[in-house]
Amino acid sequence: MHRALLLLLFFFASSLAAQQSLSIAPQQCVWRQGDDLRWASPNLDESGWHPASQWTTKATPTPNFWLRCSFQPGQLAPAVHPVLLVAGDLAWQVFVDGRPIGESGNLVTGSHTAGIMVEYDAPELATRNRPILVAVRMTFTPLVNAVEAFPELALGDAELQRDAYDAQVSAQVRQQWVTWACHVLILSAGLFFLVLFWFDRAQRYVLWIALCWLAFADLRLNEFLVAASVHYPARLEFFLYALGQTAPAFVILFSFSLNYRPLPRIFKAILAVNLVMPVLLLVAVFLPLRWSMMLRWQTELAPWANTIVVVATMAALLSLLFAFWPLRTLRKELVPLAAVCFIWMTLDLTYLAVQFPFLHLDVIAMFLKIQPYRSVAIAAVVVSITLLLIHRIRTTNRERALLHGEMQAARHIQRLLVPETIDSTAGWKIDAVFLPARDVGGDFYLCRPLPDGRQRIMLGDVSGKGTAAAMTAALLIGAAEGRAGSPSQLLNHLNQVLRDSRVGGFATCLCADFAHDGTVVLASAGHLAPYYGGSELKVESGLPLGLDVTASYGESVFQFAPGTQLTLLTDGVVEAQNGHRELFGFDRTAAISNQTADAIARAAQAFGQQDDITVLTLTLVPVAVATV
Secondary structure, three states: OHHHHHHHHHHHHHHOOHHHEOEEOOOEEEEEEOOOHHHHOOOOOOOOOEEHHHOOOEOOOOOEEEEEEEEOHHHEOOOOOOEEEEEEOOEEEEEEOOEEEEEEOOOOOOOOEEOEEEEEOOHHHHOOOOOEEEEEEEEOOOOHHHEOOOOEEEEEOHHHHHHHHHHHHHHHHHHOHHHHHHHHHHHHHHHHHHHHHHHOOOOHHHHHHHHHHHHHHHHHHHHHHHHOOOOEEHHHHHHHHHHHOOHHHHHHHHHHHHOOOOOOHHHHHHHHHHHHHHHHHHHHHOOOHHHHHHHHHHHHHOHHHHHHHHHHHHHHHOHHHHOOOOHHHOOHHHHHHHHHHHHHHHHHHHHHHOOOHHHOOOHHHHHHHHHHHHHHHHHHHHHHHHHHHHHHHHHHHHHHHHHHHHHHHHHHHHHHHOOOOOOOOOOEEEEEEEEOOOOOOOEEEEEEEOOOOOEEEEEEEEOOOHHHHHHHHHHHHHHHOOOOOOHHHHHHHHHHHHHHHOOOOOEEEEEEEEOOOOEEEEEEEEOOOOEEOOEEOOOOEEOOEOOOOOOOOOOEEEEOOOOOEEEEEOOOOOOOEOOOOOEOHHHHHHHOOOOOHHHHHHHHHHHHOOOOEEEEEEEEOOHHHHOO
16 A cells, blocks of 8 residues: 555656656666776767667677766755666666766676666765766676666655566566466476476477476576566576577477477478577576677577577477378377467467568567467467376376286296296206296296106296297297107207297207206207306207207216206396496306305396396205105
């Protein structure tokens, strides 16, 4: 209420005679680019200076300007104690009648606090019988939307001027309330999609959508902070602006990835062009002021650079059309999204078209008119994509339910490949441990007594992982059942079966027959050699199964001593890898090869499991123990 009364008082006072005013604006202002302290003199010849009406607000390649304004303090009411109000997004130093009375920010580096308002009190401001000359030495930095706004100056009652300034800021914020509200939604969606990607890295389009929305929200957040006169460092202001310029690149990425379409070569080039400007602007943030201003000018503000930026951004927006084209091939759930994307594209192309330098249009005025509609269109795209994502999540859940059923069947297959009980003949102690890298794996083994009393052991490893490998392993287990030939004959048969099945891939396999007198006959199809007595056995080895239909497999024979242990394993043991990318290796495996199957498998798993781990150990029990 107090503030409203003061504003009413201000407007009432303005209608009275000049000497009753509570606040006055400068009568005349002129400006000039450059920096010379002599320009603070009240007696300076101002010929060659430009009137304030010719201030263009466009950013320039050099940062320094001077402003000279004439005030008539005699127009103020006698009871008013005059203070000078200065506000703007720049660094400045103020002179009154040639004498410095204060400054804000750093005139050398341009560092300042955006949106600041400062009041100055000086004896000269209270002069009533003559005009006073206020000179402002100014340093601009790269600013939001390349606008170097004319600083605000007023002389009069301090409280009234503060209230008037606050009212102006409030009006600026209310003017774009639709834009701010829409971008709160856009920012929330960007953060939400970013969290979704964090938990599911496979959906790359979710990342591009998140970064696209965050880039748009970043630009509008920066503009809101300036409009609301929130005080924050100017370098941060420009840094946020530079980050926001990545939006066109993310529009290209999300447009094509959302539709699961490869990025065409032409749009890869457009993407590269649209990344050049934000990269250069980010570099400009950290350069000395003059270099920063010049780089920014050459990157986006010079007429030729501005034209390239506008054309590149328009080309990026066309990705919204090409990614959905032809429309007749779109899936039904994508049609609403395509419609709102085309509306958004049309509004943005319209806004960009007015920015061509040769048209000489009032870009800021056009921006204020179009931006609310653009914001609503982007918000509609956000809602459409969110609904599409919900639809895809529901579809994914149904697919996962089907996959769950398939995995149940795969686990059943795995139980067949890795039996819980060992089928062995008397006199042999057999232990087996299987640690799959996934729910199902490609390792398999078979333990069967043969009709003549021998014990058969088969151990293999199918290339690849998961269900496909498990199915191939099941095929080999089924083909091995009931065959009583020699180990080499069994491997020849399995090689033929795998080749004829045309399932692809290959498998290593080791087959060994153990007699009660300790004689072992062993054949290998590219599998790791077993360990006996702490070292690898030298065995003859052929090609893995499934590579060559003409492959043949020789046999190795050795004598097994009672009480000793033979260790068979798959490559998941030796290929275990720790955080330093160091392999468990053959030396560590040999060193623990006489331990139990469980100890060997757990040691490799603790080191860093990368693949399925299977370990079998066989011990020939002495006859005296076996007959008890």
